[in-house]
Amino acid sequence: MKPRRLAWWWLLIGLAAVIFALSLIEVVTGADDLASSGTLRAAMVATVPIALAGLGGLWSERAGVVNIGLEGMMMLGTYGAGLLGYHYGGWAGVAGAIVLGMLGGLIHAVATVVFGVDHIISGVAVNIIALGATQYLAGLTFSGLPGGGQTQSPRLGSVGSITIDPLSGGLGSLEHRDIFFVSEVAALLRALVTNMSWLVILAVLLFVVTYFALWRTTFGLRLRSCGESPASAESLGVDVLRYKFVAVLVSGGLAGLAGGFLALVASSTYRDGQTGGRGYIGLAAMIFGNWRPTGLLAGSALFGYTETLGLRQGGTSVRALLLVLAVLLVVLAVWLWRRSRYAGGGIAVVVAILVGGLYFTIDAVPGDFTRMTPYVATLLVLALASQRLRMPAADGQIYRRGSVG
Amino acid sequence: MSPRTARLVLGVAAPLLALVAAFAITSLVLLLAGDPVGLVWSTILSVPEPRNIANIINSATVLYLSGLAVAVGFRMNLFNIGVDGQYRIAAFAAAVVAGEGWLPGALNVVLTVAAAVLVGAAWAGIAGVLRATRGVSEVISTIMLNFISTSLVAYFLRRVAVREEGSNIVATREIPESSRIPGIPLGSGPGSEVYGFVVVAVLAGIGYWFLLNRTRFGFDLRATGQSSAAAVASGINVKRMTVAAMLVSGGVAGLVGLPILFGDAYSYGSTFQSGLGFAGIAIALLGRNHPVGIALGALLFAFLGEQSNPLQILADVSPDIVAITQGVIVLTVVISYEVVRRYRLRLEQQHVAQQLAEQVPA
Numbered sequence: 004m005k006p007r008r009l010a011w012w013w014l015l016i017g018l019a020a021v022i023f024a025l026s027l028i029e030v031v032t033g034a035d036d037l038a039s040s041g042t043l044r045a046a047m048v049a050t051v052p053i054a055l056a057g058l059g060g061l062w063s064e065r066a067g068v069v070n071i072g073l074e075g076m077m078m079l080g081t082y083g084a085g086l087l088g089y090h091y092g093g094w095a096g097v098a099g100a101i102v103l104g105m106l107g108g109l110i111h112a113v114a115t116v117v118f119g120v121d122h123i124i125s126g127v128a129v130n131i132i133a134l135g136a137t138q139y140l141a142g143l144t145f146s147g148l149p150g151g152g153q154t155q156s157p158r159l160g161s162v163g164s165i166t167i168d169p170l171s172g173g174l175g176s177l178e179h180r181d182i183f184f185v186s187e188v189a190a191l192l193r194a195l196v197t198n199m200s201w202l203v204i205l206a207v208l209l210f211v212v213t214y215f216a217l218w219r220t221t222f223g224l225r226l227r228s229c230g231e232s233p234a235s236a237e238s239l240g241v242d243v244l245r246y247k248f249v250a251v252l253v254s255g256g257l258a259g260l261a262g263g264f265l266a267l268v269a270s271s272t273y274r275d276g277q278t279g280g281r282g283y284i285g286l287a288a289m290i291f292g293n294w295r296p297t298g299l300l301a302g303s304a305l306f307g308y309t310e311t312l313g314l315r316q317g318g319t320s321v322r323a324l325l326l327v328l329a330v331l332l333v334v335l336a337v338w339l340w341r342r343s344r345y346a347g348g349g350i351a352v353v354v355a356i357l358v359g360g361l362y363f364t365i366d367a368v369p370g371d372f373t374r375m376t377p378y379v380a381t382l383l384v385l386a387l388a389s390q391r392l393r394m395p396a397a398d399g400q401i402y403r404r405g406s407v408g
Numbered sequence: 409m410s411p412r413t414a415r416l417v418l419g420v421a422a423p424l425l426a427l428v429a430a431f432a433i434t435s436l437v438l439l440l441a442g443d444p445v446g447l448v449w450s451t452i453l454s455v456p457e458p459r460n461i462a463n464i465i466n467s468a469t470v471l472y473l474s475g476l477a478v479a480v481g482f483r484m485n486l487f488n489i490g491v492d493g494q495y496r497i498a499a500f501a502a503a504v505v506a507g508e509g510w511l512p513g514a515l516n517v518v519l520t521v522a523a524a525v526l527v528g529a530a531w532a533g534i535a536g537v538l539r540a541t542r543g544v545s546e547v548i549s550t551i552m553l554n555f556i557s558t559s560l561v562a563y564f565l566r567r568v569a570v571r572e573e574g575s576n577i578v579a580t581r582e583i584p585e586s587s588r589i590p591g592i593p594l595g596s597g598p599g600s601e602v603y604g605f606v607v608v609a610v611l612a613g614i615g616y617w618f619l620l621n622r623t624r625f626g627f628d629l630r631a632t633g634q635s636s637a638a639a640v641a642s643g644i645n646v647k648r649m650t651v652a653a654m655l656v657s658g659g660v661a662g663l664v665g666l667p668i669l670f671g672d673a674y675s676y677g678s679t680f681q682s683g684l685g686f687a688g689i690a691i692a693l694l695g696r697n698h699p700v701g702i703a704l705g706a707l708l709f710a711f712l713g714e715q716s717n718p719l720q721i722l723a724d725v726s727p728d729i730v731a732i733t734q735g736v737i738v739l740t741v742v743i744s745y746e747v748v749r750r751y752r753l754r755l756e757q758q759h760v761a762q763q764l765a766e767q768v769p770a
Contacts, residue, residue, distance in 0.1 A: 071547075110739075118743045123487060124693045128738040131690055135731020136437070142726040143441055153726075280555065283489070287548040371563035378552040385544045392543075 014297065019188075024327075026187045034323035036316045038187040040178055043194040045315065048269050050307030051206045052077070052261040056285025057292070057299045058213055059104075059257035064294060065217060066250030067230035068115050069399040071126030073258045074282025075133030076107035080262025082137040085156035085273025086144060088266065092160035096267050097202065097260065104259010105252050107133055112251035116244050119401045130282075138275055145273070156273035159266060167196040200268045209257065214296045226250055230395035233402040244404055258282060287381060293392045305384065309377040318367025321376050325368070328383075329359035335387065414755055422748040426740035433740075434733045438725070447723040452715040452730070458595040460714055465594075465602045468710035469609045469667050470681075472703055474688025476616050477661035479697040481546075483620060484633040484653040490535060490550025491661040492685025493557035498528035499665025500561045500580070503676030504568055506669070507581035516587035517670070521608075524662040531557065532658020533651060540647040546654070554685075565678065579677030589670040605667035612660060613699040619656075629653055661685070690738050696745075709734055 025038040036042055056073050063070040083103030088096025107129055114125035142153045150157035174193035178186050217223035226246050228236040233243045261281070266273045284306060292298025312320040332355035339348035431449070438445045456464060474491055481488035488494075502524035511519050535553060538544040569578040591601030620626035632639040632649050639646055664684055665676075673680065691709055695701030712734060716727040 114739055114743065118746055120739065120742045120746060121693075124742050125739060127686075127689050127693060128735045130686075131735030131738065132732050133735075135728045135733075135735060138728040139437075139726050139732065140441070142728070143443075280551070283551045287551060290545055290548055369563060371559045371566075375556045375559040378555040382538070382544075382549060382552045382556075385548065386538055386542045392545075 022187050022191060023184055026184045028323050028327060029187075030183065032319075032323040032326055034316070034319040036320050037312070037323060038190055040175070040190040040193040040197065042311055042315055042320075043191055044197070046304070046308040046311040047194060047203060048200075048307075049310050050303045051203055052264045052269065052281050053285045053288055053306055054300055054303035055206055055209070055261035055264060056258050056282050057289040057303055058209060058285075058296070059254040059261065060286050060289040061213065061294060061296065061299060062217075062257065063108075063111075063251045063254035064289070064398050065227050065230045065395055066247045067233060067395055067397045067400065067402065068111070068247055068251050068254075069122040069126065070111065070251070070254055070258075071123055071283075071286065072107060072111050072129030072133075073126075073254075073286055074278060074280065075126075075130035076104045076111075076255045076258035077262035077265070077278045077282045077285075078130075078133040078137045079103040079107045080259030081266040081273050081277045082140060082262075083259060084263035084266040085141070085159060088159035088263075088273075089145075089148070089151075089156055093162035093267055096159055097162060097205075097263055100259045100263025100266070101256045102259070104262065105256040107259065108252045108255015111255065112248045115401070116247045116251065119403055121401070122399050141273065141275060154275040156266075159271050159273070161271065162200060162202050162267055164198045164200045166198055171197040202264055202268050206260075206264070209260075210296055210300065217296075227395070229402075230397055233397055233400075237404075243402060247402070258285075261285065284377075290392065290394070291381065291385065294394055302381075306377045306381060309380045313373035313376040317370060317373030317376075321368040321373045322362060322365065324376070324380075325358055325362040329355045329362060332358065415752060418748045418752055422744045423741060425748075426737060426744040429740040429744070430733055430736040433736050434729065437732055438729065443725045443729075444723055448719060448725055448729065451719055451722050452712065454715070456711075456715065458600040459598070462594050462600045462602050464707065464710045464714045465606060466667065466671070466710075467713060468703075468706040469603055469606045470664060470684055471687055471691055471706040471709055472609050473612060473660060473664045473667075474684045475691035475695060475702040475706055476612055476688075476699070477657050477664065478685075478688045478692040479695070479702060480616065480620075480629075480657040480660060481653060482633075482692055482697050484629045484649065485636075486539075486633075486650065486653055486657070487547050488532065488535075488550055488654065488657045488661075489547060489689065490532060490553050490685070491657070491664070491688050492683065493550070493554035494528045494531045494658045494661035495664035495685060496680070496682060497531050497557040497561055498524040498662035499669055499680065500565065500676045501527040502662075502666060503580040503583070503669055506583040506587060507675060509584045509587065513586040516584070517589065520587070520670075521663070521666060524666055525659040526662070528662020529655045529659040532654045532661065536651040536654025536658075539654070540650045562678075565676070569677075577677050577679060579675040579679075581675065583670070583674045587670075588674060591671055603667040603671035605670055608663065609667070612663060613703060616660075617699045625652070664688070690734065694738055694741055708737070 022038060029035055029037050056077055059076065060070050060073055080100035080103055083099035083101070084096040086096075087099030110132065111125050111129050114120040114128070115122050138154070141156070145151035145156045146153045148157050171193055174189045174196070177189035178193055180186060215223075217227060225236065225241045226249075228239075228241060229243045229246045229250075233247075236246075237243045262278060265277050265281070270277070285303070288302035288306060289299045291302035292300070309324075312324070332351050336348045336351035336355060339345075339351060435445050435449070438448055474495065477491045477494070478488055502520045505523040506516060506520040509516055531553060532550075535544075535546045535549040538549050539546045565578055565580070568580060570581050589604035591604055592606070594600045594602050618626075620630060628639065628644045628649055629652075631642065632644055632646055632653075636646050639649075665680070668681060669676065687709060691702055691705040694705035694708070695703070712730045716730040719725045719727045719729070
C-alpha cells in the first residue's frame with residue numbers, strides 16, 4: 004500500500020512545483036495571465052470534458068475493447084444534454100447525455116463484443132452514425148424553437164454551481180496583491196471555490212470511483228483481467244463477454260457525460276460540431292497517461308491548460324512558454340551530454356537556441372500558432388518523455404466465448 | 409450445393425444483406441422521427457441524371473484516393489487518422505505552387521502533383537519518424553498533426569492569399585488556364601463533365617495493387633502488418649518499414665485534394681472541402697483494403713451523398729440522414745462478412761466430414 008500513498012503525495016508536490024514554476028515564469032517574462040484564477044478556472048472547464056472522455060476510454064480499454072468511437076459518443080451526449088436540458092432543466096440534461104452516450108456504447112458493444120467486429124471499424128462507424136444522427140435530430144428538434152435553429156439548441160438549463168463567498172473574497176484580495184508564489188496558490192484555491200460547477204465535482208468523484216472500482220474491488224480485477232488475458236479470465240469462471248459489454252456501456256456513458264459537460268457547462272447550448280475532436284484528444288490523454296487514472300488526469304490537464312492559454316491572452320502567454328521550452332531543451336542537452344550522447348545533445352542545443360531566439364525576436368505569438376499550442380505540446384511531451392507505456396495485453400483483440408478450448 | 413457455388417452465393421449475399429439491413433435501420437430512424445420513409449428512398453434510389461452521375465464519379469474519385477491512402481497504412485497495421493490533415497496541407501501547398509505558375513502548361517501540373525505528394529508524405533513522415541524513433545503511437549500523433557495543419561494552413565493562407573473584391577473568401581491565386589486539367593464529357597448538358605484527374609485515381613489504384621502484391625516492398629509491408637515478430641525474424645527492418653509506409657500513405661493522401669483543385673476550385677480557399685480523410689477511413693474499411701473494394705465503397709458513399717442532396721427540398725428531410733446510413737453500412741458489412749465467414753466454415757467442415765465418412769468402409 005505504501006507506494007500508492009506516496010504517489011498521491013507526489014501529485015500534490017508536483018502541483019506545487021508547477022505553480023512555483025509558473026510564478027517564476029510570470030516574473031521573468033512579464034506574462035501575468037499564466038496562473039491567474041481566471042486562467043485556471045477556464046483550464047479546469049477545458050480539462051473536464053477531455054478527462055471524462057479519457058475516463059470512458061480507460062473503462063473500455065481496461066476491459067480490452069479499443070474505443071475510437073468516444074468522439075461519436077460525446078456527440079450523442081451533447082445532443083442528449085441539449086434535448087433534455089432545454090425541456091427539463093440541467094440535471095435532466097446530464098441524464099440525457101449519459102443515456103445517449105450509453106446508446107453509442109451499446110452500438111459499439113453489440114458490434115465488438117457480440118459480433119466480434121474489429122474494434123477500430125466499429126468505432127469509426129459509431130463516429131459516422133453519431134455525427135449524422137445528431138445533426139439530423141438537431142435539425143428536427145431544435146429548429147423553430149425560440150433561440151434554436153437547424154444547428155443549435157436554445158439556451159439550456161443550468162446544473163448550478165457553488166461559491167464559498169468568504170473564502171473566495173479573501174483569496175481574491177490575496178491574489179491581487181501580487182506576492183510571489185503566494186498569490187498564485189491563492190489564485191488556484193480561488194478558482195476552486197468560486198463558481199465551481201457541480202458537474203466538475205461530479206467528474207472528480209467519478210475519477211475517484213473509477214480508481215476504486217477498477218483497482219480495489221473484485222469486480223475491477225475481473226474487468227481488468229478481461230483486458231489482459233481473457234482466456235485465463237474465462238478459465239477462472241469470469242463471464243468475459245458480460246464484463247466487456249458492461250465496460251463499453253460505462254465507457255459510452257462517461258463519454259456522453261463529457262459531451263453533456265460541453266453543452267451544459269462550457270457553453271450552455273448545444274451546437275453542431277461542438278465536440279471538436281475532444282473525444283480523440285481524450286483517447287490521446289488516456290494513452291499519454293499509460294492507461295491509468297492519474298496519468299490520464301495529468302494528460303488532460305496539460306491539454307486543457309495549454310488550450311486555455313492559447314485562447315486567453317494567447318500571444319504573450321504562449322511566448323512565455325517558448326522560454327520554458329528553451330530552458331527545458333538546455334536541460335535535456337546537458338542530460339544527453341553527460342550520457343555521452345553528443346549528437347542528440349547538439350541537436351537539442353541548436354533547437355534551444357532557435358526557440359530562445361524566437362522568444363527574444365517576437366513580442367507575441369500570432370493567433371494561429373497559439374491555437375495549435377495544446378497539440379504541439381502533447382506531441383513534444385510524447386516525443387521527449389521516455390516511452391514506457393504499456394497497454395492492456397489483450398487490448399483490441401477480438402475474443403470469442405470458449406476460446407479457452 | 410457444391411462448396412464452390414455455396415461460396416459464390418454467400419459472397420454475393422453478404423454485402424446485399426448488409427445493404428438491406430442498413431436501409432432497414434435507416435427507415436426505422438425515419439419512422440421514429442415521423443419523416444416520410446417512402447419519399448426519402450424514392451428520392452435516393454431514383455435514377456441519377458448525367459449531371460448527377462458526373463458528380464458521383466467526381467466525389468468518388470476524391471474519396472477513392474483518400475481510402476487508398478488509409479488502406480496503405482492499414483495493410484501494415486498503422487492507423488493513419490491523419491489523412492485529413494495531410495491532404496489539406498498538401499492541397500494548400502499544391503495550390504500555391506500551381507498558382508505561381510513557374511513552369512508552363514502541363515509541366516506546371518507535373519510540378520504541382522510532385523509538390524503535393526512530397527508535402528503529404530513529409531507531413532505523414534513526421535508521425536512515422538516519431539513512431540519509429542520515439543515509439544509515439546501514430547494514432548495520437550496524426551490526430552495532433554491534423555489540428556496543427558489546420559492552424560498552419562490558416563496562417564499561411566492569410567500570408568499568401570489574394571482577396572477578391574467585395575468577398576470574404578480568402579484563397580490562393582488561381583491556377584493559370586493552361587495548367588487546368590480538362591474534364592471528360594459524360595453526355596451533353598451543363599455540369600456533366602468528369603474530373604480529368606479520375607485517370608490518375610485509377611492509375612493510383614493499379615499502382616497500389618502492384619506495389620502491395622507484386623513487389624518486395626509490398627511483401628515486407630504486408631508481412632510486418634501480419635506479424636512484426638515474423639518480419640523481424642526474416643530480416644525486415646520494421647522501423648524503416650514504418651517510416652516508409654507512412655511516407656507512401658501520406659504521398660497518396662497528398663493526391664486527395666488535387667482533383668478538386670485542378671478540375672473545379674482552381675485555388676485553395678477557406679471553403680476548400682474538408683473531412684475527406686475521415687470518410688476515407690470508412691471507405692478503406694468498407695473495401696477491406698482491396699483496390700476494387702475501395703472503389704465500390706467510394707462509389708456507394710458518393711452515390712448516397714449526391715442522391716441525398718435534394719432531400720431537403722423534396723421531402724423536407726435533412727440530408728444528414730444518409731450519414732446514418734453510411735455509418736450503419738460500415739457496421740453491417742463487417743458483421744455480415746463475419747457471420748457469413750463462420751457459416752461457410754461450418755459448411756466446409758460438414759462437407760469434409762461427409763467426404764471422410766464416405767471414404768471409410770462400412
